[in-house]
Amino acid sequence: MRRVLYKKGFTLLELIIVIAIMAVLATILIPTVTGYIEKANTATDIANLRSLNSVSQLYRFESNPIQEDLFTGLTTDSDRMNALITHNYLSEAVVPKQKNVYFTWKTDTQQxxxxxxxxxxxxxxxxxxTGGHKGYIKGSYSGSTLDLVMPLTLNNVNITHVYQDVFNGKGLTSLYFDPACVITEIHARAFNNNNLTEVTIPNTVTKLDYAAFNNNPITKITIGPNVTFETNVFRNNNAFRDTYLAQGAGTYLFIGGSWVKQ
Known part of the structure; x- marks a missing residue:
């Protein structure tokens, strides 16, 4: 009579040992694989950046007439990228593989x-x-962070207006607006009485109200086109407004008591 052999399954102890070994291997291999992926993403982004600059310079050489600023009249990076797509230098927008990284055009270096x-x-x-003021952030900032990074949204609603006095007298030392922000107006005294030394006004902003950035030791301002001003927005006078209206968008430095466009 033929003997029938039955294969035994794993015992509970053997399963525990296998699981433990797999866990140890995972702790070793996952960080290694993650590191390789991060390096690959970085290398891809660097290569894409080179390509992006190459096609942009080709766009410059083939433009007629050639402009000092390649993307004259365009104020956002998405608009600049779309210009390259429209003129068939790109098939689609170039997006970084790395997290928390974006491509941005520097007008001073043209890169x-x-x-x-x-x-x-x-x-x-x-x-x-709420209601007609949906998109307006209001109240009085009580946070401890003095290097303020303005979020794009609050309560899942896009921030479109910074209302009166929200950050007035809070001791802020720096202020950063994300390039993707959609703020259109900064209201009266919104950032009055702080310690800001420079500010980049988002390109989406079309109006700066009374004393919006007054009483700050600001010596550098970067600002886009078509902004209207109420009075005393900067340094308790209208000197910046008058210079901006005469010279337009760009970066300005406060030198020797006057605003000078770079």
Whole structure:
């Protein structure tokens, strides 16, 4: 009579040992694989950045007439990227593989660069408006962060207006707006009485209200086109407004008591 052999399954102890070995291997291999992926993403982004600058320079050489700023009249990176797509230099927008990184155009060097996205600050004490004021952030900032990174949204609503006095007298030492922000107006005294030394006004902003950045030791301002001003927006006078209206968008330095465009 033929003997029938039955294969034994794993015992509970053997299963525990196998699981333990797999866990140890995972702790070794996962960080290694993750590191390889991060390096690959970085290498891809660097290569894409080179290609982006190459096609942009080709676009410059084939433009007629050749402009001092390749993307004259375009104020956002998405608009600049779309211009390259429209003129068949790109098939689609180039997006970095790395997290918290974006491609941005530097008008001073006429090159695309990689920049790190910043972590938005918690807007303690600040509320989102409702009804006709949906998109307006209101209240009085009570957070401890003095290097403020303005978030794109509050309560899942896009921030479109910074209302009166929200950050007035809070001791802020720096202010950063994400390039993707959609803020259109900064209201009266919104950032009055702080310690800001420079500010980049988002390109989406079309109006700066009374004393919006007054009483700050600001010596550098970067600003886009078509912004209207109320009075005393900077340094308790209208000197910057008058210079801007005469010379337009760009970066300005406060030198020897006057605003000088770079």
């Amino acid at each position: 695309w660069m990689m920049a790190n996205s910043k972590v938005p600050s918690d807007l303690n004490g600040v509320t989102m408006g």
